Amino acid sequence: MSRRPPFPGRMRPAAIRAAILALVPVATLLAMGCPRGPGADRAAPVRGAAAVDDARLRSAESEPESWLTYGGTYGEQRYSRLARIDEHNVGTLGLAWHFDMATRRGLEATPIVVDGVLYTTSSWSVVVALDARTGRELWRHDPGVDRAMGGRVCCDVVNRGVAVYRGRVYVGVLDGRLEALDAKTGQLVWSVVTTDPSRPYSITMAPRVVEGRVLIGNGGAEYGVRGYVSAYDAATGRLDWRFYTVPGDPAEPFEHPELEAAARTWDPSGEYWQVGGGGTVWNAIAYDPELRLVYVGTGNGSPWDRRLRSPKGGDNLYVCSILALDPETGRLVWHYQTTPADTWDFTSTQDIVLADLEIEGRLRKTLLHAPKNGFFYVLDRETGVPISAKNFVPVNWADGIDETTWRPRERTDHPYETGVALIHPTNYGAHNWQSMSFHPGTGLVYIPAQETVFPYLRDRAYEYRPGAWNIGFDPKVMTESPAELASGHLLAWDPVAQKEVWRVQYDGAWNGGTLATAGNLVFQGTAHGTFAAHRASDGEKLFETRTGTGIIAAPVTYRIDGEQYVAVMAGWGGAFALSGGDAALEAGTTDNTGRLLVYKLGGRAKLPIVEREERALVALPAADTPETIARGNATYHEWCLVCHGAGAVAGGVLPDLRRSAPEIYAMLPEIVLRGAFEQRGMPRFDRWLDADDVEAIRAYLLSRRAQLAAER
Numbered sequence: 001m002s003r004r005p006p007f008p009g010r011m012r013p014a015a016i017r018a019a020i021l022a023l024v025p026v027a028t029l030l031a032m033g034c035p036r037g038p039g040a041d042r043a044a045p046v047r048g049a050a051a052v053d054d055a056r057l058r059s060a061e062s063e064p065e066s067w068l069t070y071g072g073t074y075g076e077q078r079y080s081r082l083a084r085i086d087e088h089n090v091g092t093l094g095l096a097w098h099f100d101m102a103t104r105r106g107l108e109a110t111p112i113v114v115d116g117v118l119y120t121t122s123s124w125s126v127v128v129a130l131d132a133r134t135g136r137e138l139w140r141h142d143p144g145v146d147r148a149m150g151g152r153v154c155c156d157v158v159n160r161g162v163a164v165y166r167g168r169v170y171v172g173v174l175d176g177r178l179e180a181l182d183a184k185t186g187q188l189v190w191s192v193v194t195t196d197p198s199r200p201y202s203i204t205m206a207p208r209v210v211e212g213r214v215l216i217g218n219g220g221a222e223y224g225v226r227g228y229v230s231a232y233d234a235a236t237g238r239l240d241w242r243f244y245t246v247p248g249d250p251a252e253p254f255e256h257p258e259l260e261a262a263a264r265t266w267d268p269s270g271e272y273w274q275v276g277g278g279g280t281v282w283n284a285i286a287y288d289p290e291l292r293l294v295y296v297g298t299g300n301g302s303p304w305d306r307r308l309r310s311p312k313g314g315d316n317l318y319v320c321s322i323l324a325l326d327p328e329t330g331r332l333v334w335h336y337q338t339t340p341a342d343t344w345d346f347t348s349t350q351d352i353v354l355a356d357l358e359i360e361g362r363l364r365k366t367l368l369h370a371p372k373n374g375f376f377y378v379l380d381r382e383t384g385v386p387i388s389a390k391n392f393v394p395v396n397w398a399d400g401i402d403e404t405t406w407r408p409r410e411r412t413d414h415p416y417e418t419g420v421a422l423i424h425p426t427n428y429g430a431h432n433w434q435s436m437s438f439h440p441g442t443g444l445v446y447i448p449a450q451e452t453v454f455p456y457l458r459d460r461a462y463e464y465r466p467g468a469w470n471i472g473f474d475p476k477v478m479t480e481s482p483a484e485l486a487s488g489h490l491l492a493w494d495p496v497a498q499k500e501v502w503r504v505q506y507d508g509a510w511n512g513g514t515l516a517t518a519g520n521l522v523f524q525g526t527a528h529g530t531f532a533a534h535r536a537s538d539g540e541k542l543f544e545t546r547t548g549t550g551i552i553a554a555p556v557t558y559r560i561d562g563e564q565y566v567a568v569m570a571g572w573g574g575a576f577a578l579s580g581g582d583a584a585l586e587a588g589t590t591d592n593t594g595r596l597l598v599y600k601l602g603g604r605a606k607l608p609i610v611e612r613e614e615r616a617l618v619a620l621p622a623a624d625t626p627e628t629i630a631r632g633n634a635t636y637h638e639w640c641l642v643c644h645g646a647g648a649v650a651g652g653v654l655p656d657l658r659r660s661a662p663e664i665y666a667m668l669p670e671i672v673l674r675g676a677f678e679q680r681g682m683p684r685f686d687r688w689l690d691a692d693d694v695e696a697i698r699a700y701l702l703s704r705r706a707q708l709a710a711e712r
């Protein structure tokens, strides 16, 4: 399809000037010395995705009518200068249009908007291009991911969006491909496989384009992989450089010199390289064009338990770190490890925000980071040396950060060595991939924060099982839904004073990413199926609407012909939702239809919310012995929990196995051992389980069903 996208019409010079003045405080305009001012680019002819080049990406904040890159700008502040929608009129916000994403799995994408065309992704890495004013589909690209891939991804078959550059749309595909599409037609231009298909790698992150290279990482550390980030030539797809975040097989030479230093922090008797070591780059990348540094966040160790990974200790560089890389060579300039020798899955893959802050009378180039471990870090982004670090939720794994070494003062008084350690925060994170935003006007960071607790119990019988879940902790201890122990809040955090300024408390965790705007607003969707706007300065709720499913993605904003729009992907899912986020009440009551929702002032479109049908529970005979049920309970929690939920209580995305149709229980061996539903994303387990195991699981599921029926 090569239909011309609808470009914003030409504006009269006076109208342009008026629009500029409405947008930015005059002082800001003066400081910017005009030609680079926000309206300047708007006077130039608008050429669409073909004209997105390095200069435009570098000054993305000066054309707020588009949303050019994942975090809005290279500094990923997720702040927009648009102010037509503001604290006074946001109450009249209404739906302009919605687009059905044809999925009931999680939606995590940040849409990219270029001159009136919106590019976004659905589950299974499907890309769509839409007319951003009407929602009309311009093209669609389905990379055709084998649905059996669903069995080797930790956290739903999600995708966080595309990058647009010089007429091409780049997408990381779940199965490890990186693809370049023609932005006008959606036709495939090139496709490269970025990972070893024999290992359980996956890609969910949005690529970023920096100085003509497409940067992409990968995930898979729960199953066992070695992390790295790669740079491909945007024009040709040729691999330019690759940075491995952890050392490989000690018998092999180092791929690059940084790994020699890293290897000294690992104990090779742990045979970490067989499992992979982890350190995957699965989400965060930011870029400072002046310093010419690319900042990359790395993930947890693989397996999680450091005693298995590196029995004699060591920090295990570069897991759970921020790496500053040279964009041209991929060489390491500095690193800072937020959780040395991590054992709790405290990734540093949470978003990285670059901001210039006045600290003790001095303007500092800072990097802001709120990883899973619960501490808010302000680093000097030139050197990587921390300026401050403070916990933004209660934590019990460390007593703060030592301000001379900048290492956490890890606590050892929990029963980690001997029994169940109730640690908080957790693998779900005090903050996860749901992006935070920074408002230069209020000086505050808006964090989708959460308080979670997880029972970590060492898996004493652990052995490496290629292709299976390999964390080294015993999931059988988790028979209660993690949602029962979790809460979430929108946290406004002062990064200079390192203190909370206000919060909006939610019942449940796993809420959406945030967007800050010059209208003194913060937008956020919630796990409970609402989308809201709060006053950025004090948190007062000024607008709220029902969305029919939980929101985990971050909103964006753009403008066409003077009209400001706010867009957000609505689709409950992701790690927390699969493993039992029943606290997402809305997700439990609707059919979880995934949509792109677009709002404008006075919008009047109606959202067709489909309520979930409560199936009557047909009683089923459950004549099994308590021993069989107990065995089924253990097997279920070892193999099924991560997708069907703790205690067989599903989180609103995948089937609740207490409520299946009667014939499903009869089909269980077909489904679990012979892959009957493999093309719907349900893995087969015949490598690990046999008919007896499935019988025991059935006994457990039927007992849970009987309990549910009795509770009603």
Ligand code: HEC
Binding pocket: 150, 151, 152, 153, 636, 639, 640, 641, 642, 643, 644, 654, 655, 656, 657, 659, 660, 661, 664, 668, 671, 672, 677, 680, 681, 682, 683, 685, 697
């Ligand atoms: C990686 C995620 C994942 C894991 C792990 C997983 N499943 Fe599934 N399961 C799915 C998906 C996806 C579906 C299909 C949903 C659909 O119908 O579209 C499904 C469907 C099912 C169904 C059909 C339910 C119905 O009512 O239609 C059964 C039964 C089932 N799974 C049992 C199990 C058992 C038992 C285990 C553990 C041995 C397990 N699953 C582990 C993802 C998973």
